[in-house]
Amino acid sequence: MKKTIIENGTFLTMNEEAPMIQGCMVIEGNRITYIGEEAPLPAGSYDERIDGSGKLFMPGLVNTHGHAAMSLLRGYGDDMALQVWLQEKMWPMEGKFTAQDVRAGTRLSVLEMLKGGTTTFVDMYDHMNEVANAAVESGIRACLTRGVIGLCSREVQDAKLAEAIAFAKNWHGQADGRITTMMSPHSPYTCPPDYIERIVQAAHDLNLPIHTHMSETAREVQENVDQYGLRPVAHLEKLGVFSRPTLVAHGVHLTDEEIEVLKRYDVRISHNPGSNLKLASGVARVPELLKAGVLVSLGTDGAASNNNLDMLEEVRLAALIHKGVSGDPVAVSASEALKLGTLDGARSIWLDDVGALQQGMKADFIALDIDQPHFYPRTNFISHVVYSAVSKDVTDVCIDGRWVVRKGECLTMDEEKVKFEAQQSFERLTAL
Amino acid sequence: MKKTIIENGTFLTMNEEAPMIQGCMVIEGNRITYIGEEAPLPAGSYDERIDGSGKLFMPGLVNTHGHAAMSLLRGYGDDMALQVWLQEKMWPMEGKFTAQDVRAGTRLSVLEMLKGGTTTFVDMYDHMNEVANAAVESGIRACLTRGVIGLCSREVQDAKLAEAIAFAKNWHGQADGRITTMMSPHSPYTCPPDYIERIVQAAHDLNLPIHTHMSETAREVQENVDQYGLRPVAHLEKLGVFSRPTLVAHGVHLTDEEIEVLKRYDVRISHNPGSNLKLASGVARVPELLKAGVLVSLGTDGAASNNNLDMLEEVRLAALIHKGVSGDPVAVSASEALKLGTLDGARSIWLDDVGALQQGMKADFIALDIDQPHFYPRTNFISHVVYSAVSKDVTDVCIDGRWVVRKGECLTMDEEKVKFEAQQSFERLTAL
Incomplete structure (x- = not known):
């Protein structure tokens, strides 16, 4: 089972007990198995180590x-x-x-x-x-x-x-x-x-x-x-x-x-x-x-x-x-x-293990690039996400433990083909 | 005087007589001197030729x-x-x-x-x-x-x-x-x-x-x-x-x-x-x-x-x-x-030569990357800009005939320094 650690990240968890965490998150398979300020113990080996600095991670x-x-x-x-x-x-x-x-x-x-x-x-x-x-x-x-x-x-x-x-x-x-x-x-x-x-x-x-x-x-x-x-x-x-x-x-x-x-x-x-x-x-x-x-x-x-x-x-x-x-x-x-x-x-929609960054929840989360003017100064990231962020600040998307977007690029779909086929369909429909 | 031509662009002009133009725009110094579907005549030489395909140009x-x-x-x-x-x-x-x-x-x-x-x-x-x-x-x-x-x-x-x-x-x-x-x-x-x-x-x-x-x-x-x-x-x-x-x-x-x-x-x-x-x-x-x-x-x-x-x-x-x-x-x-x-x-604010892409107007305009899913299909670009675009779709910004943003990067300010100094000021103010 693939094991990934994100280090040095800012996590907006949607968990009321710890809404903001500066630290680490571990994903094993399709679940979040650890999130906290300290590195998880015992120190393990990971298939992927991600440097989360400059990013805000939050539930999808x-x-x-x-x-x-x-x-x-x-x-x-x-x-x-x-x-x-x-x-x-x-x-x-x-x-x-x-x-x-x-x-x-x-x-x-x-x-x-x-x-x-x-x-x-x-x-x-x-x-x-x-x-x-x-x-x-x-x-x-x-x-x-x-x-x-x-x-x-x-x-x-x-x-x-x-x-x-x-x-x-x-x-x-x-x-x-x-x-x-x-x-x-x-x-x-x-x-x-x-x-x-x-x-x-x-x-x-x-x-x-x-x-x-x-x-x-x-x-x-x-x-x-x-x-x-x-x-x-x-x-x-x-x-x-x-x-x-x-x-x-x-x-x-x-x-x-x-x-x-x-x-x-x-x-x-x-x-x-x-x-x-x-x-x-x-x-x-x-x-x-x-x-x-x-x-x-x-x-x-x-x-x-x-x-x-x-x-x-x-x-x-x-x-x-x-x-x-x-x-x-x-x-x-x-x-x-x-x-x-x-x-x-x-x-x-009756999904009880989705929607928060918390141990045991499904690994459905996104990363936003917060090293941009509209996320400064570093006051309240919940406020910044709600009142200041735009969709294009999203850089990475993980669903069910699988990366589907990295650095703004979709890994699972051919973007050019998707756009081309949508345009073709529209033109066919209007010509009918 | 610097002379720039943008070719193959989609222009949202804010000029009621020709709100959308697929064609060319010429900037000389700080003014727009030509905009139209055809290339301007006589063919001139330009300091900069820009391929506008995949971009929507509109007033800033x-x-x-x-x-x-x-x-x-x-x-x-x-x-x-x-x-x-x-x-x-x-x-x-x-x-x-x-x-x-x-x-x-x-x-x-x-x-x-x-x-x-x-x-x-x-x-x-x-x-x-x-x-x-x-x-x-x-x-x-x-x-x-x-x-x-x-x-x-x-x-x-x-x-x-x-x-x-x-x-x-x-x-x-x-x-x-x-x-x-x-x-x-x-x-x-x-x-x-x-x-x-x-x-x-x-x-x-x-x-x-x-x-x-x-x-x-x-x-x-x-x-x-x-x-x-x-x-x-x-x-x-x-x-x-x-x-x-x-x-x-x-x-x-x-x-x-x-x-x-x-x-x-x-x-x-x-x-x-x-x-x-x-x-x-x-x-x-x-x-x-x-x-x-x-x-x-x-x-x-x-x-x-x-x-x-x-x-x-x-x-x-x-x-x-x-x-x-x-x-x-x-x-x-x-x-x-x-x-x-x-x-x-x-x-x-009593600026009568700003706010439209039109011959004689000041060259204050922006470019948006429209080769993205939310700009498809190509139906009505005014609608797409108003109801679908986000600020980060802006790739280039020209003011008074001078490029101040190109490919999303500000050319006139040191971004890292600006963010750092804002954070410093905020921390100083809250510590007082």
């Missing part, structure tokens, strides 16, 4: 909501209302996506995420075998789900559900456990109630969690009330969704009562500040969710509504916007925001 | 409000209310700043700004000779002003005003015109009315503009009403401030009537979204200001309240937060936000 970022293939539509439609953007720009183009396009878009996104320090991502899309293969190839950790839209005939519904079940069953636990799966009705507004119930039953049968979009826009909430007489939370509760472990994307428009319901069922919220701002969906009630004890994490959403997959930017937005909007300068502190983007991200 | 960013020396306090106090932060953290430390500290902090900030693509900055601080010297040395364009706080004896007021006048007089037009100056009462809440009137008179005498903080927090507005019976806009109007060309920082809390007054006097607003969010000051009414025809630009404010000097981040925040907060997905478009950060930034 966990992106808990997205549609990786949508990077093909980055910049294709901006500054439009959500429904117009979906109906006139996104859906017509996505309708043309083949498995090959999903492969090209997903690989582009995974490359961007890896280089920006994201070590785990959630993906809800179609042609999910391509997404799983991209995860296998690239070395990224992934929680994947075939998102199904049920506005179609019973036959098509059946076929989609069967496909979602087969995907979830085949891939759960694959790639040395790096891949896990979920079941996903796309949203209450794109799935009839009986179809949602069938998906919930399948999740029970497979013993898997559920991931869905919910309460992203005020319009969607109102339409749910108009159509079903219930707001989305009560609607999904009634359909049994929350009887499964559930991760909900967005949750922008929630009442106090709904927050209580979510807490009671331990429903997790993937907060997507960049996407919610850009699509003018609103600002989620994150301070209230956190106060209520709801587990919140961060997601980029697809690159078409963000428009990058930069999790450090989402962390910063989470720390900034709730202060500005609420008028409370202590709403969502820097360390809280960073926790949402790392440890709580992993917990949100 | 213009940072219209800040306190560069405050980078020494980056991360020193976070997640606190503005008044507490000022009174308990910032002012006690700033009180200890010597000229040497201002030199160290300013040079750290200028280095960060240059590397992140800022080609012009506004600075309001003390020990301004140090700031001007840093501008001379580094090659950056600067609009500088000695900010005076008048909560002191008449003698001290007199001395500060004399110093501000001397600075403004000595430095205006220096460094081949790269440096211009203004006069600055710090704010209505830190300067008695009669002192503000004296500063206005000095600005008249010197024929210089005025720069001040105004209406940053709701508390400040209320205290102005309590103390003087007027909101800050009416108060400053009454004191004659707007009889001079004026650039106001923040302008977060404004009524419709106040916006009309600002428009009538052609007062310019430096919108500082990152700082306003972090200090929980609120969200400025930028869509309303723009609709009223007020000239708005962008500023980082000091690094202690931001915590970086990343103007691309301010551009992105300007494009994102007003959508999310207003619920209007077309509020502040990508191209509008980019204009605030470039062309309108220059216009805000």
